[in-house]
Amino acid sequence: MLDTPMVVADRVSKSFGSNEVLKSISLEVKRGEVMCLVGPSGSGKSTFLRCINHLEVVSSGRLSVDGELIGYREANHKLYEMRPKEAARQRRDIGMVFQRFNLFPHMTALQNVMEAPIRVKGLSKVGVEANARALLARVGLAERADYYPAHLSGGQQQRVAIARALAMEPKLMLFDEPTSALDPELVGEVLDVMQGLARDGMTMIVVTHEMGFAREVADSLVFMDGGVVVESGVPTEVLANPQHHRTQAFLSKVL
């Protein structure tokens, strides 16, 4: 069981109308692995990430998390799209962090973190609150528990968003450009939290432009362009010695 990969994508394709955004993506993410997805904008990396928790529905191919097919049920050699309730159950175990934080502005940091465990898992408020405070402490925001998002800096908001996702005790964390909307001096505090998560053994897929983070924290790096995986491998090697000319062209711009 521990040997099976956490995420398996097998020829995953996705089209918006006639526009094919993902073209037969195949990759694997092992348990405890940190994978960074990099590539130019429009390369399909965010779309791929959103397919993993069924925020986008894949057009063809198979995508499974922890051995379970995402968004579809298989019966009689056919795939049937899941009902919203079943999809919601799968999403519980997959945390997601967004570029624009998407904290609930009408709730305090603590309420943001407590919302899903209470409403979705139906846990009792007392235990959830203790756990939520511990999570906020873990991301260094114990003192900010009663602040509304509008009173927090971007970096603090993103750390609350990470705590909110962790509150559901996910087995996989998806990060969609988590530092792209932040002022440069706030990027570090978010990356530190993510590095801590990686150290604790969380399986993570990170869409990012932070090559330093990819080099130091990630176990694997996947370079996407035009909806296909152009190159992948150990981050230090891909970054130092890119094989494909498209990877070379991209890295020469961002490094």
Place this chain on the structure above:
Amino acid sequence: MTDTTATGVKTEPGIKAIRLRHPWRNTFAVVLLLLVALFIADAAMRPAYDWPAVGKYLFDQRISQAAFVTLQLTVYSMVIAIILGVTLAIMRLSPNTVVSSIAWVYLWIFRGTPVYVQLAFWGLIGTIYQTIDIGLPFTDPWVSFPTRVALSAFILAIVGLALNEAAYMAEIVRAGLLSVDSGQEEAATALGMSWFQTMVRVIVPQSMRVIIPPAGNEVISMLKTTSLVTAIPFTLELYTRSRDIAAVTFETVPMLIVASIWYLFFTSILMVGQYFLEKRFARGIGDRRPDKKADDATASLTGTMTGVTPVIGSGQPTVVLPPTDPHKGDR
């Protein structure tokens, strides 16, 4: 060089700023005040207003009962209108074309015809549909009763007002729902929340900030629109009742003043209520305070002192908050 500059700065007489004067503003204000005073003095004396009669009827039991009926009409029809309006708004946002089209047609009809005409139609419902039958189509009904018995004028008034108002509420609610960033729905979905939970816990509370100001206007408007239910005809509400009394006593003008005072009284209360609702749903937005608890603690510690800066947090990058005003509570 520097010496002369320094002394030059010192000895230079400061510029005495004389602000631009606006003599006409003051003159105009005085003229306006004089006109208002004249009007009030004249109105107080003018026999047609008959102030003693106004005083006599203001708290007349028939009038206060009618005022209560007006309030009931407003509240009941508004509650139905909000429920129906939310339903119609969600229908209009539905991916099902038939559902959204039905909502659109409803809006087209009920917004496109005068409420007075609609109320007249509701008054005739007993003539158009003489009985209300419950059963399967094309078979004998299980239960059948006359419409006029089942639906009193009071109920028809509420239904007529509510169905008209629902069309307006639907547009207000729709605008409110669309004002919430789509990232909010995504975040809630990604956490595993159902559509219903997402609506109730995330989208609707945020849309309230946009919905409440126009909805408050609608409530006030509804209070005044109740005077049109005479088209049904329903005669027990404030305006029709005071007009009926005037028809007997020939004190038309005083009765209109009495009715106006009651309407103003109710709308004033509603405006106060709206103010507090708006504060309530502005939580986390606009106010520059950490939270209510911290504010209460500050207020209780410092008594009436204002301008205290609570600095919360240690070891974290310090956020120094602007002075809080304990009177600016958000609920």
